[in-house]
Amino acid sequence: MKIATWNINGVKARIDSLTAWLTEAAPDIVCLQEIKSVDEGFPAEAIERLGYNVATHGQKGFNGVAILSRLPFDEVIRGLPGDPDDGQSRYIEAVVSVPAGVVRVGGLYLPNGNPIGTEKFAYKLRWMERLEAHAADRLALEEPFLLIGDYNVIPEPADARRPENWVNDALYQPESRAAFRRLKSLGLVDAVRAVTDGPVFTFWDYQAGAFQKNDGIRIDHCLLSPQAADRLLAVGVDKHTRGWEKPSDHVPVWVELKVDG
DNA sequence: ATGGCCGGCGCAGCCGGA
Numbered sequence: 001m002k003i004a005t006w007n008i009n010g011v012k013a014r015i016d017s018l019t020a021w022l023t024e025a026a027p028d029i030v031c032l033q034e035i036k037s038v039d040e041g042f043p044a045e046a047i048e049r050l051g052y053n054v055a056t057h058g059q060k061g062f063n064g065v066a067i068l069s070r071l072p073f074d075e076v077i078r079g080l081p082g083d084p085d086d087g088q089s090r091y092i093e094a095v096v097s098v099p100a101g102v103v104r105v106g107g108l109y110l111p112n113g114n115p116i117g118t119e120k121f122a123y124k125l126r127w128m129e130r131l132e133a134h135a136a137d138r139l140a141l142e143e144p145f146l147l148i149g150d151y152n153v154i155p156e157p158a159d160a161r162r163p164e165n166w167v168n169d170a171l172y173q174p175e176s177r178a179a180f181r182r183l184k185s186l187g188l189v190d191a192v193r194a195v196t197d198g199p200v201f202t203f204w205d206y207q208a209g210a211f212q213k214n215d216g217i218r219i220d221h222c223l224l225s226p227q228a229a230d231r232l233l234a235v236g237v238d239k240h241t242r243g244w245e246k247p248s249d250h251v252p253v254w255v256e257l258k259v260d261g
Numbered sequence: 262a263t264g265g266c267c268g269g270c271g272c273a274g275c276c277g278g279a
Contacts, residue, residue, distance in 0.1 A: 009278085010268050034278085036269060061269055062277060112279060152279075171279065205279065206266035219279080249267080249279080 001098060002026065003105060004254035005148040005220055007033040007203075011066070015043045017244055022050050025238060027254060028070045029096065031107025033150045035064035042066065059089040065107050065149070071096040080108070081137075082130035090127070098259035100231075104138065108149035113170030121170050124152070128179035136186055138225070144257065145225035147188060150250065152219055153180045155190070158199060159218035171219060188223035191235045191255045203250045204242055211242050220253045231257040 004027040008014040011032065022030070030052075035042060037058050044054040052068040057078040067076070073094050080091035093106040108131065113124030131147075138145050154172045157163040166172035184190060192200050201216025210216065224232065234256040242251050 013268060034268090112277080114277095114279070166279090169279070203279070207279095208263095208265050210266095217279080246267095 001028045001103065001259045002254055002256045003029045003103075003146055003148070003222075004252050005031045005033070005107065005150070005222060006252040007109070007150040007220060007248060007250035009034050009036070009248040009250065011035040011037050011042060013246065014248055015046055017241065017246065017248070019046055019050060021238065021241055021252065022047070022052070022068075025252065025254070029094075029103075029105055030068040031092070031105065031148050032066040032068070033107070033109035034062070035066050036062050037064055055092060055094060057089045057092040063109060064089050065092045065109050067092050067094045067105065067107055069094060069096055071098070074102065080127070080130050081134055083126070099261045100144075100259045102143055103228075103257070103259060104141070104143050104145045106138070106145070106147045108147065108151070110150060110152045112152050113176065116168065116170050116173055121173075124170060125175055125179060128176070128183070132179070132183050132186065135183055135188065139186055139188070142227060143225065144228040144231060144259070146228055146255070147223040148221065148253070150219060151180065151221045153177060153221075154217050154219055155180050158197070161199070161201065161213075161215045161217070166217070171217070184223065187226055189226070189229040191222040191224055191229075191232060192218070192237070192253070194229065194232065195235045200237055201239075202237060202253055206249055220250055222253055222255050224255070228257060231259065233258050
């Protein structure tokens, strides 16, 4: 089973790229971030035609997440627990049944947090605390569980082509990186780092020819529960989509799990 | 040359992103 995450930076602007990639990559489950659409505006039909069920948690103008699945949803949960006053749509979770049992997938769009020293950065850190609490709850279920999405965290210097450019950025602050390490310390495995120590990037800014210079960062991550990590067959980053016409600034990251019993 | 973009909203130019 192939499970992917992609920050598509606007689903309406990206619908042709999304359907092309779904056809080519044939993922079973996809978490999308920054759909920048309300639920009613989401172009579900074009995706359903390709054989996917669609669940959205949208918002007007910005943010917004969705999950696509070839298998029917047993359950869908919208919103990250821990703050009923948080109106930003940044988390969606779904459960599907497979021969081996169930697979639970949480798709997240972690706050950017810039500029540092503002309420935006404080919100990012509070959101990460809530994510840690929720992950601990889910890990207690001892299921194959994937926490995937745009984390807006550069975990290590090796995760940036030019780390010195990010020292004053919320994505690379010691507090952001420490919160990401605490999350992993609960027992989650960073899938990309399970297969390589080399540089892997998932985002290249639109500005300054960043993609042409490979001036990228790794901020889209697939974290796996022990029960999911035990089933890991392959990991990939579909970098070529960044070279498409009208690209998202992020590219898909995916894992393949053995779920046939 | 030390800067260079993009989507949404809504119809100009600002907000938010990373």
